[in-house]
Amino acid sequence: MPNPPPRPGRQARAAAPSEPGGAAASIAAVAALAGVSTATVSRVLNQSKPVNAETRGRVEAAVAQLGYRANPFARSLISGASQLILVVVPDMANPFFAEIVQGIESVMRRHGYNIVLSVASGNGPLDPVYDRLTDGVISLAHAHSQRSGADGTARRDVPWVACSEFMTGADMPYVSIDHAQAAMDAVQYLLNRGHRRIALITAEEDYAWAQQRRLGYETALQRAGLPVLPAYVRVARGTDYGDGSDVAGGLLTLPEPPTAVFAVADTLAIGAIKAFRRAGRRVPDDIAVVGFDNVPLAQVFEPGLTTIAQPMRELGAASAELLLAQLTGEQPPSRVLPHALVVRDSG
Amino acid sequence: MPNPPPRPGRQARAAAPSEPGGAAASIAAVAALAGVSTATVSRVLNQSKPVNAETRGRVEAAVAQLGYRANPFARSLISGASQLILVVVPDMANPFFAEIVQGIESVMRRHGYNIVLSVASGNGPLDPVYDRLTDGVISLAHAHSQRSGADGTARRDVPWVACSEFMTGADMPYVSIDHAQAAMDAVQYLLNRGHRRIALITAEEDYAWAQQRRLGYETALQRAGLPVLPAYVRVARGTDYGDGSDVAGGLLTLPEPPTAVFAVADTLAIGAIKAFRRAGRRVPDDIAVVGFDNVPLAQVFEPGLTTIAQPMRELGAASAELLLAQLTGEQPPSRVLPHALVVRDSG
DNA sequence: CTGAAAGCGCTTACAG
DNA sequence: CTGAAAGCGCTTACAG
Numbered sequence: 001m002p003n004p005p006p007r008p009g010r011q012a013r014a015a016a017p018s019e020p021g022g023a024a025a026s027i028a029a030v031a032a033l034a035g036v037s038t039a040t041v042s043r044v045l046n047q048s049k050p051v052n053a054e055t056r057g058r059v060e061a062a063v064a065q066l067g068y069r070a071n072p073f074a075r076s077l078i079s080g081a082s083q084l085i086l087v088v089v090p091d092m093a094n095p096f097f098a099e100i101v102q103g104i105e106s107v108m109r110r111h112g113y114n115i116v117l118s119v120a121s122g123n124g125p126l127d128p129v130y131d132r133l134t135d136g137v138i139s140l141a142h143a144h145s146q147r148s149g150a151d152g153t154a155r156r157d158v159p160w161v162a163c164s165e166f167m168t169g170a171d172m173p174y175v176s177i178d179h180a181q182a183a184m185d186a187v188q189y190l191l192n193r194g195h196r197r198i199a200l201i202t203a204e205e206d207y208a209w210a211q212q213r214r215l216g217y218e219t220a221l222q223r224a225g226l227p228v229l230p231a232y233v234r235v236a237r238g239t240d241y242g243d244g245s246d247v248a249g250g251l252l253t254l255p256e257p258p259t260a261v262f263a264v265a266d267t268l269a270i271g272a273i274k275a276f277r278r279a280g281r282r283v284p285d286d287i288a289v290v291g292f293d294n295v296p297l298a299q300v301f302e303p304g305l306t307t308i309a310q311p312m313r314e315l316g317a318a319s320a321e322l323l324l325a326q327l328t329g330e331q332p333p334s335r336v337l338p339h340a341l342v343v344r345d346s347g
Numbered sequence: 348m349p350n351p352p353p354r355p356g357r358q359a360r361a362a363a364p365s366e367p368g369g370a371a372a373s374i375a376a377v378a379a380l381a382g383v384s385t386a387t388v389s390r391v392l393n394q395s396k397p398v399n400a401e402t403r404g405r406v407e408a409a410v411a412q413l414g415y416r417a418n419p420f421a422r423s424l425i426s427g428a429s430q431l432i433l434v435v436v437p438d439m440a441n442p443f444f445a446e447i448v449q450g451i452e453s454v455m456r457r458h459g460y461n462i463v464l465s466v467a468s469g470n471g472p473l474d475p476v477y478d479r480l481t482d483g484v485i486s487l488a489h490a491h492s493q494r495s496g497a498d499g500t501a502r503r504d505v506p507w508v509a510c511s512e513f514m515t516g517a518d519m520p521y522v523s524i525d526h527a528q529a530a531m532d533a534v535q536y537l538l539n540r541g542h543r544r545i546a547l548i549t550a551e552e553d554y555a556w557a558q559q560r561r562l563g564y565e566t567a568l569q570r571a572g573l574p575v576l577p578a579y580v581r582v583a584r585g586t587d588y589g590d591g592s593d594v595a596g597g598l599l600t601l602p603e604p605p606t607a608v609f610a611v612a613d614t615l616a617i618g619a620i621k622a623f624r625r626a627g628r629r630v631p632d633d634i635a636v637v638g639f640d641n642v643p644l645a646q647v648f649e650p651g652l653t654t655i656a657q658p659m660r661e662l663g664a665a666s667a668e669l670l671l672a673q674l675t676g677e678q679p680p681s682r683v684l685p686h687a688l689v690v691r692d693s694g
Numbered sequence: 695c696t697g698a699a700a701g702c703g704c705t706t707a708c709a710g
Numbered sequence: 711c712t713g714a715a716a717g718c719g720c721t722t723a724c725a726g
Contacts, residue, residue: 024479026702026703026704027703027704027705028703028704036712036713037712037713037714038703038704038705038713039705039706039712039713039714039715040711040712040713042704042705042706043705043706043711043712046705048705048706049706049711049712050711051711051712052711052712055711055712069478069479070478070703070704071424071479071702071703071704072478072479072480073420073421073423073424073429073702073703073704074420074424074702074703074704074705074718075703075704075705076420076704076718077418077420077421077424077702077703077704077718077719077720078703078704078705078706078717078718079705079718080718082420084463087464091449092439092445092446092448092449092452093442093445093446093449093643095440095442095445098439098440098442098445099439099440101439101464102438102439102440102466105439105464105466106466109466114463114465114475114480115463115464116431116461116462116463116464117434117448117452117462117463117464118452118461119449119452119453119456128461131416131417131419132371132416132418132419133419133461240643241643241644241647270647271647274647274649277649296440296587296588297588297644300588300617300618300621301648302621302624302649373718373719373720374719374720374721375719375720383696383697384696384697384698385697385719385720385721386696386697386698386699386721386722387695387696387697389720389721389722390695390696390721390722393721395721395722396695396696396722397695398695398696399695399696402695402696417719417720418718418719418720420718420719420720421702421718421719421720421721422719422720422721423702423720424702424703424704424718424719424720425701425702425719425720425721425722426702426721427702
């Protein structure tokens with residue numbers, strides 16, 4: 001293992017001016033003011049043992065007077081827990097991830113945890129998990145990256161839940177919808193509407209959910225006795241609007257252009273619609289588009305986006321609950337949440 | 348001050364199974380394996396003092412063999428710094444905030460800091476600042492809430508930067524565009540296009556930026572010799588699409604409806620456009636709409652949104668740099684970043 | 695260049 | 711109910 005880099009902040013901080021308003025009070029100061037031992041102060045603060053009412057009163061008064069708060073690092077050093085959990089997202093710009101993070105945040109906060117956010121753009125040496133900073137992890141990043149650290153070595157065994165992005169049989173608890181089934185539902189809907197030439201706009205295949213949704217797309221076509229045409233499958237670079245536009249254009253110049261497209265993210269779907277319109281096509285008349293996620297924008301955009309709704313907040317909340325259960329020593333089962341097809345105007 | 352609540356996680360964590368794969372190695376284990384003192388191990392890890400090359404080699408080998416990483420809490424207890432900074436956002440769902448967070452994250456990560464995310468929905472007792480968990484704060488929350496804790500008491504004096512949301516003369520460093528000027532530019536543009544009946548859709552006034560933008564709106568009208576009509580000013584509840592739709596409808600039923608509206612957020616502008624269309628109005632022909640922020644969606648939405656572009660990533664990055672400077676004891680000046688009017692199709 | 699020891703700020707058996 | 715003391719895992723003067 002390479003030498004861990006020095007922590008640049010240490011020296012920096014040492015050079016900072018000493019705390020304005022005086023150094024923060026220590027538990028010793030509170031004890032002195034209240035005329036008790038630090039053990040007693042600790043007991044009233046944590047309600048860990050009965051303390052004489054009168055004594056408690058003096059301690060509380062001292063705490064209030066000094067504005068004392070326990071040093072979280074000393075506590076964590078002893079307890080081995082930080083009340084911090086790591087949330088790894090591939091990209092904050094996608095509203096899908098933002099919604100999930102909000103779901104996680106609200107239940108974690110209720111349980112006294114703070115969340116550390118890591119944008120897994122794979123650009124830094126920082127690895128809070130490896131550093132044992134956080135008590136657990138909820139990851140939305142590529143499943144295949146979830147078990148190795150920044151340096152490629154295997155991670156320590158940390159309480160972990162995969163959210164939305166998971167691999168079956170990886171014995172890692174997850175919370176997700178059934179991506180393959182949801183994709184089948186989307187394509188089946190298009191089939192029911194009479195479409196026979198249905199294209200797929202998908203994302204990089206290192207996302208397991210991209211593979212799973214692609215599988216659903218293929219399965220639906222095959223069951224309908226339709227071929228899976230390579231020319232009809234386009235892989236977008238990311239999930240930005242522009243990524244969707246970039247790959248959509250090519251579909252139109254095919255000898256037999258599709259009459260419908262299923263995009264694995266609303267952002268891709270919207271980007272595709274933009275591209276189709278720029279090319280003079282009408283949606284859904286010339287080409288129907290179905291998205292995935294049901295981000296808030298899906299109903300605001302025009303035409304309203306027909307899409308697979310994922311219960312985003314619930315995915316986040318359930319992930320948090322699963323992690324919390326692990327933190328208390330349980331081995332809770334993974335959860336598959338329901339999805340739903342929302343029909344609007346785009347397809 | 349009220350008694351701090353007990354930390355629920357402690358007991359929970361205590362009940363958890365002991366670390367699978369064995370407890371994490373301590374520095375003592377490394378020292379024993381390498382046949383040196385813990386002081387020496389510490390020195391090679393931190394490169395804080397010269398260490399004999401041969402000795403260093405043994406230590407590094409031991410570190411590698413044990414997969415050792417320093418316990419961050421022990422370090423923080425000594426240094427008084429956590430390499431953690433708090434980012435307070437009102438709402439992750441708004442892409443504006445998401446972009447800024449990404450800007451902050453990228454520079455902070457490069458400097459070895461992790462970010463703790465707090466969604467200031469004002470719903471929890473958690474207060475990492477007050478708890479001295481983080482080394483500093485970047486806040487996008489209401490300026491008037493930035494200086495008091497969850498319990499209403501004044502916060503400790505912590506390195507702090509206000510991002511986008513700030514109050515002049517509050518002697519708190521900030522990074523922002525000039526909201527009033529930007530709003531004036533937007534309204535002036537509408538004036539130049541011949542509009543005389545220009546409405547404002549703004550956000551709750553506890554945002555200083557909402558007040559500042561409103562001021563810009565009023566100033567532009569007054570300079571043009573136009574009255575500021577209360578009926579033309581609508582305050583949205585939040586900044587969701589729906590909030591924009593909710594207040595936009597009322598504008599249409601006025602005896603003299605506006606011919607243009609300036610909304611203080613792209614999300615509000617898009618919500619308003621939705622409402623106008625549902626009422627049968629064409630944008631921009633019947634009513635022009637100018638937004639604010641230039642979120643990615645602004646160019647994807649149809650009609651393309653004319654809006655004030657804020658340099659979102661840069662706002663985040665500059666905030667991070669300002670905080671970093673404070674952390675090294677500097678007193679860097681606030682920064683006002685440039686904005687720009689982006690003309691598209693909505694107005 | 696290296697080590698023994700103190701100390702960061704807490705919590706928790708152990709006594710009483 | 712309360713206190714003295716050990717200890718969590720590190721870093722850093724202080725000696726050598």
